[in-house]
Amino acid sequence: MTKLCAMKTTKWWTRFRLYGKKRGGRMSGWWFIGSLGEALFFAGFFLLGVFLSTTLIAWQLMSPSTQLIRIGYGFWLFLGVCLSFVVIGTVGFWYRVLKVVTSDEHREVLTHRGIVPEPMIRKTKSILPPTVPELGLYTDSPGARLAFRLPSQIPENGALLAMGVFAMAWNAMIAVFLVIAVENMLRSRIPYYLLLALIPGVYVAVRSAQLFFRSFVRTLGIGSTTVEIEDLPLVPGSDYGVEVVQYGRLVIKKITVRLVCEEESTYHFGTDVRTERETVFSQVIATHGRDRIDWGYPLRLECRCTVPRDAMHSFQSMHNAIHWKIIVDGEANRWPSYSRSFPVVVYPQSRTSRSTVAS
Amino acid sequence: MIRLLGLQPTYNPGDPIDFEYRVVHVDHAAIVAVEASVVWVTEGKGSEDLGVHFFQRLTGNSLAAIDWSIAQKVQCPLPMSPLSYEGKLLKISWCVRVRFYFSDGTELMAQQPFYLGSLTREV
Secondary structure: OOEEEEEOOOOHHHHOOOOOOEEOOEEOOOHHHHHHHHHHHHHHHHHHHHHHHHHHHHHHHHOHHHOOOOOOHHHHHHHHHHHHHHHHHHHHHHHHHHHHHOOHHHHHHHHHHOOOOOOEEOOOOOOOOOOOOOOHHHHOOEOOOOOEEOOOEOHHHHHHHHHHHHHHHHHHHHHHHHHHHHHHHHOOOOOHHHHHHHHHHHHHHHHHHHHHHHHHHHHHHHOOEEEEEOOOOEOOOOEEEEEEEEOOOEEEEEEEEEEEEEEEEEEEEOOEEEEEEEEEEEEEEEEEOOEEEEOOEOEEEEEEEEOOOOOOOOEEOOOEEEEEEEEEEEEEOOEEEEEEEEEEOEOOOOHHHHHHHHO | OEEEOOOOOEEOOOOEEEEEEOOOOOOHHHEEEEEEEEEEEEEEOOOOOEEEEEEEEEEHHHHHOOOOOOOEEEEEEOOOOOOOEEOOOEEEEEEEEEEEEEOOOOEEEEEEEEEEOOOOOOO
């Protein structure tokens, strides 16, 4: 059934409201007033930039004797700021104008192609299907036994790095202040305020270093995990060989390998940007019980994974995504449980692969 | 009114889509622009994303040459992805969309949904 909507223009004073509440991406006020206000703001920005830069240059050319600002760093900095006003104003103004005078589809076309001869058809014969993540990131690392070694996404590594950077920066800052305090004391001047401020500072420095080294030892102790795969991209209905290798020196209680499909949505909530994830498919492809791992004797798990025939392919747009990944969950003696994720790309089933599967 | 010329509103990736559109009970001389497009949109918890696969805008002479007593036919090949999908957080829908712009500033939009591929639920 064709859905019809008519958008008629109504009298402006019936829609005019001085205040409008913003609800995420939507507004309770009249969108036209908001867009007009934004366009006027950027137009003002543009005019201010033009006025200031013209005044500066004209003054320089017409009356060199009474220079407003002498040519030097200050002059070029001021001119740069004025020109940035012009650029920001131009881009902002035209973006808002295009938002009002063009449809969503037309604007999308202009964004991707600029002003193009019509009609526009996206190429369908390109190797990469549209909206599917690029494969280059996943295939640039060859495996030792299988074709590709998958890149890992370990959230703890990011936290460890951030903790390390913070601990280094904080400790360096505290060291500088300590040197200043000691120097003052050697000159028989006791810097009471600095010493008072240093007490909590030193405590934070010690705790941050302690936390960093504890996390570092944990990461080092559990050891790295690698996953290799027979082929990429994955295609629904086909099965692939996978090899998981767990390094380190520990006693594993249980290790589980899963193939997972996860939806991801990003949305505005007030002024925040939030991301929500939901697992829509999870299949255990290998599991291994108690075992001892030592340096030079890693645990190797060989298994096969099958992407369901009716599976959705990997998808990536600006605010939404569908990710496929191989997740390795481990439980070890004397170490906390860990989970490591290795993203893969699933392509949509092509006609040729469908007929192969059917036969 | 938009009409898909296939027997079912389901298409395989790479298949051509044929559709026609017409407008009735309006002053044809008042039409200043027509946009026909084949688009996918995401719905659900996340912010809406839009992808335009086919876009045609008719204005000026090309619009004046149209005989509105007969339906306007459009054909375009469909892409390999994204397939139509109904998940838990997001839904990907395909549709043919036509917009008419009139000289008095009003706009008329019609859309006809269809499925690309045979997946309409999460795996």
